[in-house]
Amino acid sequence: MIELNNVKKAYGYTKALNGINLRLEPGKIIGIAGENGSGKSTLLKAIAGVSRIGSGSVLIDGKPVSRKDAERIAYLPDADMFYSYFTVGQLFSYYKSQFADFNETKAKEVLDFLEVPLSSKMKNLSKGMRGRAKMAATLGRESRYYLMDEPFSGLDPMVRSDLIKGLIRFTDLERQTLILSTHEIRxxxxLLDELVLLKSGKVLAHRHLDEIRGETGMDTVEWMTKETKAGAAG
Amino acid sequence: MGLDFEKDKPIYQQLIDRLSGDIIRGVRKPGDKLPSVREYAIEVGVNANTVQRVYKEMESMELTETRRGQGSFITENEERLQLLRDSKKEDLVKSFIANVEAYGFSKDEIVELVRREIK
Structure with missing residues (x-):
């Protein structure tokens, strides 16, 4: 279980997170959505423990998160943080040296499923192929929590669809939880069980997708648009 | 694989309809084993929790039975299966009639046309 209690974080005068309260249950796939600047990336960084929060608390399985939790959480940042001269194989060796939970066999299996050659250099890969390689490295970790920041952004629909298949195949919701931020809700x-909608650093709504479809009779994108507008008015 | 889903109806509901359709058409037969939750999730391209819910609902609808340690099987209860066929038939005809009435066609001309077309 991940719990955020009144979490605030500012960059200078900009309030990136403005009092977030959230409970994310284990064993689910949860999407974080919201307009640009709504706080999605900052929220993921706060949960991953890679960015210090201003006030409030973030608890993972009952314990406050810290930088050391990088070991418990497989975090996939939006930015390209990998050495460009690495081959995919060297990237995996690097992961193995950094993370005790890295399972090289599984990472190679994911890579194979996504059809990326192990010997290619990161810098020579297309954006789509690099996205797949990053996904393989992340899913190679046997973590309880996967946090992925915009894993589909800038990728074409075919690649997105392959990555979604990879996520279904290579996560085990009986013991793992996946939280991802995305613009590509449609x-x-x-893939999602739940959706958290952010606006100006606050949680506007947190609903089960079956509820959105079943109760409101709207599709998810329609619902998001309506909620976001209502949030702006209120 | 991966299927296309309607956007404004719960996915688990659409999967129940799909599996029920398979049963009615005889693609899945009484006593057949359903794929494991994980297999079916990968096959249709949805998350495993969704499939878990589909299997649970189908069991409570008595369309399937769970045998401990073996998985889910399509019921061999003929009465229940007949009920499923009847209710599907009724739904289809009712929605057909509603559609036709919305255009203002008379019952007689529709019955007449259906008789002619169906021969």
Missing amino acids: EVEI
């Missing part, structure tokens, strides 16, 4: 919603 393509990703099939």
Whole structure:
């Protein structure tokens, strides 16, 4: 279980997170959505323990998160943080040296499923192929929590669809939880149990997708648009 | 694989309809084993929790039975299966009639046309 209690974080005068309260249950796939600047990346960084929060608390399985939790949480940042001269194989060796939970066999299996050659250099890969390689490295970790920041952004629909298949195949919701931020709700919603909608650093709504479809009679994107507008008015 | 889903109806509901359709058409037969939750999730391209819910609902609808340690099987209860066929038939005809009435066609001309087309 991940719990955020009144979490605030500012960059200078900009309030990136403005009092977030959230409970994320284990064993689910949860999407974080919201307009640009709504706080999605900052929220993921706060949960991953890679960015210090201003006030409030972030608890993972009952314990406050810290930088050391990088070992418990497989975090996939939006930015390209990998050495460009690495081959995919060297990237995996690097992961193995950094993370005790890295399972090289599984990472190679994911890579194979996504059809990326192990010997290619990161810098020579297309954006789509690099996205797949990053996904393989992340899923290679046997972590309880996967946090992925915009894993589909800038990738074409075919790549997105392959990555979604990879996520279904290579996560085990009986013991793992996946939290991902995304703009591509339409393509990703099939994957999600729940959706958290952010606006100006606050949680506007947190709903089960079956509820959104079943109760409101709207599709998810329609619902998001309506909620975001209502949030702006209120 | 991966299927296309309607956007404004719960996915688990659409999967129940799909599996029920398989049963009615005889693609899945009484006593057949359903794929494991994980297999079916990968096959249709949805998350395993969704499939878990589908299997649970189908069991409570008595369309499937769970045998401990073996998985889910399509019921061999003929009465229940007949009920499923009847209710599907009724739904299809009712929605057909509603559609036709919305255009203002008379019952007689529709019955007449259906008789002619169906021969």
